[in-house]
Every structure is written in structure tokens, then in C-alpha cells.
Amino acid sequence: MADFEVPELKEYPVVPMPKDGVMSHLSPFVAKPEFQEALGYPGNKVQKEGEDPKYILIDGWKEKAIDKMGDLLDRYRGFRVFMDSCVKCGACTDKCHYYLGTNDAKNMPVARQDLLRSVYRRYFTFAGKYFPKLVGARDLTEDVVDEWYSYFHQCSECRRCSVFCPYGIDTAEVTMAAREILAHIGKGQKYDNEIIGKVFTIGNNLGLPERALADSLEGLEEDIFDDIEVPVKLPLDKKGADILLVTPSADFFAEPHVDGLMGYAKVFHATGANWTLSSKASEAANFGLFIGSYENMQRISMRIREAALELGVKRIVYGECGHAWRVGYSFLNTLAGPFDFLDQSYPIPQHICEYTKDALDQGLLNIDKSANDDMVLTFHDSCNVARASGMGNYPGGQFDIPRAVIKAVCNNFVDMEPGTTHDATFCCGGGGGLLTDDLMELRVKGILPRASALTNAVKENGVTHMAAICAICKSQFTKVLPYYGFTMDQIVSVHQLVSNAIVLESQGEEDNDSDDDDAEE
């Protein structure tokens, strides 16, 4: 199945001995010049064409890299403080799923930071300028750049290390800075940059044009009708709707994502909401986050503001997507706010789980839990929801609300073992812009801690399915958990469970059909 060894599952977590450089052979493909330029980065030069093209760094790359590092040090307090304050206590060394899965010493969070910190010290600190050997500072060379490119694409920016660091040093911030520096000297990552390019030109990560989107939504409406004989609508670009739903484009056709989308539609239907999707903002994902680019992240976010204004909606709701929710919850107000034109009595933006939980609390949903009795569920906390955003109006709502939704629609739910959930959750292994086939070895190895915890839950509690609220997690799990003996359909969307259990009755005359033209004023 693979040209590398799939790690063995162990019953108890084992911290491996560090092996230096065993993953140094792995780097993702480099972005082509046109995709560099589309994002505002310098185009690199092609050294060798063909299947495995090689690129050379731009002229003057060394000075430009150091200048960029200086620029980022002045722009981001976190990056600057993190470069200085690590005491090498080692507390983070055994916290990264990529270290646990690959054994590579450079995948220990502090060692990853040190790849950049050693250069920071050399060019920006007194000690590193005059006593480089003493403090582990080193010159910036092409080998160092290659090492950066490899290992800063072996970090999913999941922030697990940061939870355990006495100073909250966040390797994700360091990785983002490193990727930003790399992109500025001609070494952007192909997968991330091409996807962002597609968002700008077509509107979503998958490059799904408006017509195709409309068709697939229509198809879904038919599927739902065939299934339950209720005309649940999935409106697109409906002017005057109250709610704009932005959701990851994988929800439009990937499994099990699409079952989640049908779940949102049914909840909206049951609550009588006047809602719409947008072809302009047909993507919640924002890969600008992954490459550490404020400018690109803002450009992508602005589509949502513009779509909300054009459609005249009053609320914005996000579908199930982890990093999109981070950008939505934590950054959207900064990047694309202020949202004074929206209804201030709801959170801006709101998560679909918050929406559904409210509807459940108000008794608006008619639920038949037994519809999910064929499953014993567990829940994977996605990193970006768990450690980089929130839900509800109190700290930790992001853990309780999705679980409350699941428990409201399922009879059988158990959590995985402590230390692998909530804010200590393990990454799925494919987050942070690494969900690409050229990094398959990393994805298979990095899933190890999650796969172990899930396997234990299967053995001890008879768990049959794992629910998630992130498009990347779902894609990674369905593709990679089979390496560990699971099947694709054991991964479910949270709103797929809602979809199974919700009982809809054909609504009578008093309820206006939701695609009524009157809605457009």
C-alpha cells in the first residue's frame, strides 16, 4: 500500500527515542511561478521541468529572507516573544503527533522552532552574533532553507505544543512565519498556493464553478426529497435571506461531508430559517492562515463580507470546518469587520453547532434518537476548534456544544481517553495545509496518536464511529484511517447524525415556501 512503514499501534502511549533527520527526505511540491505571483509573492525560476520540477531560489534570497524575518519580528509580537523566551525545558518535546509518529527529533516542537531560532539568534541577537557556537546559532544557507521547507511542512499548526509550554510558545506561529519567509524567497507550497489561487479566481478551494455548484445543490435537494419526501431546500445566492451559510466546499460533494450539509439544511428547514449559500463565498476554508499571510487571509475573508452585503443577510453561520472556524471566530471581525450591518443579537459569526444547539434548547427540533442506534459514537475535537477558537459564551463551550448536539441525537456516546480530547486533542495528521498526497507518508505517521486512542475506544467501549466537525479532519480520516484497519464510513459528520435523527413533517400552507420570490425585495 505504501513505500514506507506504517507505524504499529500500541496500547499505551510510548514516547520514542529521537532520531535525527529520519523524515528529512520529505518535502511537499513547490508552487509554480504563476501561483506564487497570484498571491503576491515573487515568482521563482524553474531549474528543471518535467514531472518532478526543481526550482531555484530568487536572486538575493539570503538578504531577502533575513529582511522578511526582521519584518515579521516587528509585525507579530507573538513571533518575537517566542523567539526569545524558550528555555529549552523540553516540556513540549513529546507533545507533537508528528514526533510521536515519525520519531524524527526535528519534529519535536522546540527542535522545529530552533530551525528558525538558530538563524534568528545569528542575525538578530547579541549572543548569536558574537558567540554563535555557544548558543546554537547558525548561518543561513541553502541547506537551512531546504530544512525549513521540509520541517515547516511537517507541522500542522495544531497548537498542542503550546498548551503544554510554560510560556505558551506556539510553534504554529513560528511555522507560519517560516512559511511566509519561504514564500517570499520563491519557495511557496504548491498545494496551499494553488488552492488560494482557485479561491480568488473561482470562489472555492475545489475550483467548483457556480453552475456546477447550483447543480449539485439541486441534486442534494432531490436526494433529500427521495429520502424523506420533504422539500428541503439548499438555496444559492438568494437575495434578502436572513442567514448566509459559509461552509467548506468539500461539503458540496465529499463523503461524509455532504451528509453534514444535508443536516444543516434540515435544521434550517425545521427552524423555518430563511437562509442561503453564496457562490461568491462558496468556501469557508481560508488557507491564508496556513501560509501565515495576513494579506491573503484578509483577501479571502473579504469575500464573506462582500457576499453578506450583496445578499443583504442579517446573520452569518459557519458550517463544519476547523481552521475556517478559527478564522471566523477569532479573526473575521478583525480582518473583514466591523459587521455593524448584521443583526447584533446573534454572535457574528455563529457556528452551525451553536445554531443547532439553540434550536434544540428551544425545542424546535423533533428528534428520533433511535435513528442512530446502529452506532456507538465518539468525537474528535479538531485542533482549531479546540485550541484556537470558542463556541457559546463561556470558555470551553467548543467542547460541550458539539457533544451536546451529538448526545441530543444519539443514544450511544463515549469520549476517547483523557489526554487525547478537549484542549489536549491530537491533530488528525492532515491539518495546517498538509492534506496533500505528496505528504502521504507524514499523514499516515502523524495520525498514529489519534488512531491509537480510537482503537482503544473501539476495544474498550465498542465505539463504531467517530464524528468530527472539520472538513480536513474528515478527509484525512477517511483516507488514512484505512491504513490502520478502519473503514471510510466509520467517520461521520456531526450534522450527519442530526440529519439521521431529525424528523421533518411536510410543512403546511402557513409556512411560505422558502424559495418564494417575495423574499427578494
Place this chain on the structure above:
Amino acid sequence: MSTLIAVLLSLATIVMIVGLARKARQYRATPAPLKIPVTPAPKTTGGVVLRLAKEVIFFASLFRSNKWTWLFGWMFHVGLALAFIRHLRYVIDPDGMLGFMWPLISLEVVQSFGKYAGFAMVIGLLGLFARRILVARVRYISAPSDYLMLLLIMFIGFSGLMMSFVSHVDIVGVKTFMLGILNLDLQELPESAPLMIHLSLVALLGFILPVSKLLHIPGVFYAPTRNQVDNPREKRHLSPWAAKYDATRGSDKNAAAQ
């Protein structure tokens, strides 16, 4: 010799204070454009103060992370803090400006606690040193300076304990000397090898502090992952450079780029 030590100590104090203040100012001047608290995070400023207090006083995250490192690290720092408080008696003149603190510092508990705290500090340091050598992961991430830093503080501790428990020094003389520096009226330092070593190493530590990983002292207060209030939806967060982008963002830019 007295003059040399006096000059070193004074310079080191100035370098340390100015260095740390400059670093703190640099951190404050660098904007934090985005809300990046590691969640779940407090939703109020009071909550953030509590969160930081737990980190600074108890090393809460480290406790969650690794019990041995926590144990040794905490012993070392608490020992250091207590020893530090005990040392204030050498630089505070009961009749001077800070004399109001004197009754507190001279308390029997403070002074005897401080005395034994020196042991806690050194034991903690030995534990951390052993961990650095014995645990392969920690060994891998250690640079020479990481070992030297521990050794430096350890020797400060050893020489201090020597004076407390083995070869006593004339502490009245030490106090006269220290107050002499503060009043710019230089006095003789009592003759004692451990004392010379102790004070020289302390001066060295002062010089190193602002250019080393000891910057974790201001760093712990400035990390946005820990000191930000988690209220991005309720209140728009905008740093100065990010605010400039508000003017240029939007559809015009999108269209131009396509």
C-alpha cells in the same frame, strides 16, 4: 579588589535593568495583530490576570506537561525567590527609603526559610541538569549555553551555601559594602574567597540576563497566547498596522489581482 567587585556589580545591575526594560518596551511596541489566545481562554481581563498568575506562581502548564521538570523547575525558582527576598537585607537600610520593608524582611521565618531555600534551589538545579543530560530528547535540544546557565546559577548557589553553612563571612561587613555602593561611598568588602566568587558570578548573571533565554522573565507576561482576552466576536481587535489595511482591502483589490 573591593572596587572591582563594586564596579562589576553596579554595571551588571544597570545592564540588567536597562536591558530588560528595553526588551519589555520592544515587546510592548510590537503589535499583536490577531487574537491568538490558546483556548479555552478567559473572557475577561480579570480572568487573564488569574491565568498568568497561575503560570508565574505555580507553572501550571508545566505541571500538566511534565511532573519531573515541574518539580525540579519549581523547586529551583521558589528557592531562588525566597533566597532573593532574604538577600534584600543586604541592600535595604532600615533607616533608608525602603526601610518600611525592613520589619518584613527581618522576620525570623523569612530569614530561616531563605537559608534553607538555598538547598531547594540547588537540588532543583541539579535535577534539571541531570534531566538535560539523561533524557535524550532534552539533550538533543540543549546548546552549550543551556548547560552553562545551570552551572552558573548552581555555583552561585554553592558559594552562597558555603558562606551560610561552612565558612561564615562577616555579614555586617557585606551589608556595609552593599550600602556603600548604593550611597556612592565605597567601603571595603570583607576578605573571603567564596564571597568574591559569589558576587562575581552574580554580576556575570546580570550581564547575561538580557541577552539570553532568561528573557523568559518578561516573555512569560507578553505571550499573546496567554495574555489575550478571548472576546474576538464581542469586540473588534485592531492593531495599528492592521488598521491601515482596512483602507485598501476589499473588492477593488480583488478585481485588480485577477
